[in-house]
Amino acid sequence: MAAPNSQLDTQLSTAPKYGTLIPNRIFVGGISGDTTESELCRVFSAYGNVKSTKIIVDRAGVSKGYGFVTFETEQEAQRLQSDGECVVLRDRKLNIAPAIKKQSVCTTNGAIYYAATPPTPMSNMPIDQFAAVYPPGKINLFFH
Numbered sequence: 001m002a003a004p005n006s007q008l009d010t011q012l013s014t015a016p017k018y019g020t021l022i023p024n025r026i027f028v029g030g031i032s033g034d035t036t037e038s039e040l041c042r043v044f045s046a047y048g049n050v051k052s053t054k055i056i057v058d059r060a061g062v063s064k065g066y067g068f069v070t071f072e073t074e075q076e077a078q079r080l081q082s083d084g085e086c087v088v089l090r091d092r093k094l095n096i097a098p099a100i101k102k103q104s105v106c107t108t109n110g111a112i113y114y115a116a117t118p119p120t121p122m123s124n125m126p127i128d129q130f131a132a133v134y135p136p137g138k139i140n141l142f143f144h
Contacts (some may be wrong), residue, residue, distance in 0.1 A: 019100040024051070029095035031055060031064040037067070043089050044069045048076025068099050117135050 023025045023088045029042065040053040055067035071077045080096060081085075 019102045022099040023074050024072070024103055026066050026077050026080055027066065027095075027096070027097045027099045027100035028069055029065065029094050031065050031067055031094065032092055033063045033065065035063070035090060039089065040067060040069060043087065044071075044080065047080040047083070048072060055087045077144045 006104045012070065028044075031040070037055055038055040040055065043049045044050050044053070051072050052071050053067065056064045058064060069080075071080070081098065085096075087096060
C-alpha cells in the first residue's frame with residue numbers, strides 16, 4: 001500500500017467511517033479549560049474570515065477541551081488544515097482536523113441503521129401475551 005500523498009489524505013484515512021463532513025468547519029482539539037470563544041476567533045482569523053466559534057462544554061459548563069471553528073469559505077478551512085501544524089494557543093499546540101458529524105451505527109436483526117441515537121429494541125413478546133400485559137383501554141393512559 002502506498003504512503004499517503006498529503007496531510008489531507010492522512011486525515012481522510014483516519015476519519016470515522018460513518019459521518020458527514022461539515023463544510024467550512026474544522027475541529028479544534030487541545031483547547032485549555034479557560035480559553036474563550038473570542039480567543040479562538042482571534043487566533044483563527046489569521047487563516048480567514050471566521051463565521052463562528054464553539055467550545056464544547058459539559059452539563060456543568062466546564063470545557064471539554066475541544067471545539068469548532070466555522071469559516072466563510074471551504075478554502076479558508078482547507079488552508080487551516082494544511083497549515084494547522086503550528087497553531088498554538090495558551091502554550092498548547094492545537095489539534096486541527098476536519099469537522100465530522102458522527103452517526104451511530106446499530107445492527108438489529110441484520111439491519112443497519114444510521115441515526116443520531118440508536119433505535120429502541122422491540123420486545124419479542126407474542127401478541128397474545130402483549131394483550132395480557134397491556135389490556136385495551138389502559139394504553140391510552142400513557143398518552144395523556
